[in-house]
Amino acid sequence: SRRTPADRVRTTCGYCGVGCTLDVVVRGDRVAAVLPAGDGPVNRGHACVKGRFAYGYLGSAERLTEPLVRENGTLRNASWAEAIALVADGLRAAVQNGGPDAVAAISSARASNEENYLVQKFLRTVIGTNNIDNCSRLCHAPSAAGLTASFGRAGGTDPFDDVETADCLLVVGANPVEAHPVVGARLLQRALSGASLIVADPRAVGLAHHADVHLRPRPGTNVALFHGLAHVLVDEGMTDPGFLHERATGLGELTDLLADYPPERVAGITGVPADDIRKAARLYGRAERPAVVYGLGVTEHLHGTDGVRTLANLPILRGAVGGTGRGFGISPLRGQNNVQGASDMGALPDLLPGYGRVTDPEARARAEAVWGRPVPERPGMRIPEMFAAARQGRLRALWVIGEDVCATDPDSRRVAEALDACPLVVVNELFLSETARHADVVLPVASWLEKDGTFVNFDRRFQRVRKAVTPPGTALSDFEVVHAVADALGADLGCPTPAAALAECGRVTPLFAGLSHERIDREGAVPWPCPAPDRPGERTLYRTEFATPDGRAHLSAAPYLPPGEEPDEEYPLVLVTGRRWAHYNSGSMTRRGGNLLLDAHDRLDLHPEDAARHGLRDGTPVTVESRHGQARLVARVGTQVAPGQVFCAFHFPASGVNSLTSEHADTVTSCPEYKVTAVRLRPA
Ligand code: SF4
Numbered sequence: 143s144r145r146t147p148a149d150r151v152r153t154t155c156g157y158c159g160v161g162c163t164l165d166v167v168v169r170g171d172r173v174a175a176v177l178p179a180g181d182g183p184v185n186r187g188h189a190c191v192k193g194r195f196a197y198g199y200l201g202s203a204e205r206l207t208e209p210l211v212r213e214n215g216t217l218r219n220a221s222w223a224e225a226i227a228l229v230a231d232g233l234r235a236a237v238q239n240g241g242p243d244a245v246a247a248i249s250s251a252r253a254s255n256e257e258n259y260l261v262q263k264f265l266r267t268v269i270g271t272n273n274i275d276n277c278s279r280l281c282h283a284p285s286a287a288g289l290t291a292s293f294g295r296a297g298g299t300d301p302f303d304d305v306e307t308a309d310c311l312l313v314v315g316a317n318p319v320e321a322h323p324v325v326g327a328r329l330l331q332r333a334l335s336g337a338s339l340i341v342a343d344p345r346a347v348g349l350a351h352h353a354d355v356h357l358r359p360r361p362g363t364n365v366a367l368f369h370g371l372a373h374v375l376v377d378e379g380m381t382d383p384g385f386l387h388e389r390a391t392g393l394g395e396l397t398d399l400l401a402d403y404p405p406e407r408v409a410g411i412t413g414v415p416a417d418d419i420r421k422a423a424r425l426y427g428r429a430e431r432p433a434v435v436y437g438l439g440v441t442e443h444l445h446g447t448d449g450v451r452t453l454a455n456l457p458i459l460r461g462a463v464g465g466t467g468r469g470f471g472i473s474p475l476r477g478q479n480n481v482q483g484a485s486d487m488g489a490l491p492d493l494l495p496g497y498g499r500v501t502d503p504e505a506r507a508r509a510e511a512v513w514g515r516p517v518p519e520r521p522g523m524r525i526p527e528m529f530a531a532a533r534q535g536r537l538r539a540l541w542v543i544g545e546d547v548c549a550t551d552p553d554s555r556r557v558a559e560a561l562d563a564c565p566l567v568v569v570n571e572l573f574l575s576e577t578a579r580h581a582d583v584v585l586p587v588a589s590w591l592e593k594d595g596t597f598v599n600f601d602r603r604f605q606r607v608r609k610a611v612t613p614p615g616t617a618l619s620d621f622e623v624v625h626a627v628a629d630a631l632g633a634d635l636g637c638p639t640p641a642a643a644l645a646e647c648g649r650v651t652p653l654f655a656g657l658s659h660e661r662i663d664r665e666g667a668v669p670w671p672c673p674a675p676d677r678p679g680e681r682t683l684y685r686t687e688f689a690t691p692d693g694r695a696h697l698s699a700a701p702y703l704p705p706g707e708e709p710d711e712e713y714p715l716v717l718v719t720g721r722r723w724a725h726y727n728s729g730s731m732t733r734r735g736g737n738l739l740l741d742a743h744d745r746l747d748l749h750p751e752d753a754a755r756h757g758l759r760d761g762t763p764v765t766v767e768s769r770h771g772q773a774r775l776v777a778r779v780g781t782q783v784a785p786g787q788v789f790c791a792f793h794f795p796a797s798g799v800n801s802l803t804s805e806h807a808d809t810v811t812s813c814p815e816y817k818v819t820a821v822r823l824r825p826a
Pocket of ligand 1: 155156157158159160161162185188189190191192193194322323324325
């Protein structure tokens, strides 16, 4: 049939955090194609194989179409009325037997802003607990904590578009060519147009082939590397004394610490040659408009928050942040479509929508005035604490919304034990995921192409998500499901539509007060902070002052501390996990369609020297063992990884990759140390 304008629905990609604008071509009630929008504010006519082609899952025969409830140990089909009644009864029983704090929920980037807002409101005002967390706990929680400590707000400092005026790009712990391909292409384009490029990553990732200097630190040694770079900036007078005097604090303490990090000593810790450290520091230090972009290679460490803060030292030392016009500042590449938004909306145990602390009486009073219900004062549990509480019998009901915790969380065997110990586990899902298999009630829900709302991308832009097709069977949106459970408990959550929810959120926090669906429909993308309907959102933060209590940027003097695990005789290799270009997280969507043909299984990348030592060749099945578990993968031999290191993704849960990873986690935020696990290999 011929395409007409009415066949196209404009929406925002539901995979990575770039936030590409997509035009979905719909015939009947089926997606016929997904096209990148030529006028998309971030993607400008481009998209990658995930957003463009990974929609085959919509019509998969494995989609859940009816609720499932557990009876005599087996999941069986049920009506919505029966399933919701079971959830409501289970929540009532949990509160009765253990109090409100015996209930917890894990939300995620799979949910829109409005859904995240609603579920945190449900936990806080209907159940009476702050036990709400989201998947940022597993990725960029250290960014939120670190950037807030350094600058005052939990987001990147500048709009990504400004990278196009940067004359030096420092890309750290990220592989954007595969994980954020549209951003990767724009960074590469900028580098090929004349900006110098420094890549800091243990692997020879795509951008590293075009870098002026590639720093390959041993996994877990970032803080030492960043101090080495800062040492050279200070030592060779490449700082901005005026900026540091007027707008920053902590220089004395940092300078004292940096005396211990000359490049030669840093080379010993990191394995990066001292001359390369000097070369990189001089490129960054002498640039007129340097930019820092980083990914999970900075955050997913035992000292991930220190990593973010000590990396943020570099733009502060250079005066390249805060609207000075002398640089781009620093931007975290968010892995998931709406992981920024899930946190912005207050799906966090210690923070309300807009980042007011639950311990702050003023922030609570603002929310209580809008919600008409008291907000609990005590911070709730983080995700790892929820699992520990379940294993100890303290958590009696857990609601998981769109997160396959049994596949993606570390030490997955222990996660499954926690779910099995919890009297009520409710899972909102598209498929019978690893987590859903442990649930008591499984609720079928709509995917990003089947619902309305908004997402926030990695550079703080709110963009619209629009329903292109109807979800299968009786599946509902997460928004509708949360309302149904609240109704069954006799509670009125208000905000009957996603548009009403975003409007209400704007009354809870000035950060989003100027936002509405209508405005985002009109303008396409609106960045936060956006305090009033007649004011533009702030693309560049901190033009007048930083949002810290004293209005200054804070330099960090955190010392380098070793990672949680280091290789030894028994486990001589270091495993780093990450993403591949064709798949997304646990692969539940990208594995069910054409992308499976592009990349059919998880592989273990290893260096030829290690392959020879273990008698492995390209394509050989290999068993990987850590102190926590084992996984079966297929060897891929190449020099992308350094000797002594191996790399794999976690897109195929059957491989068991996250049974290898440990419970070591960032000391500030509990973000798992996915980037350093000591392992050994044997042919399978
Ligand atoms: Fe764009 Fe990321 Fe979606 Fe690819 S996965 S189309 S880069 S938003």
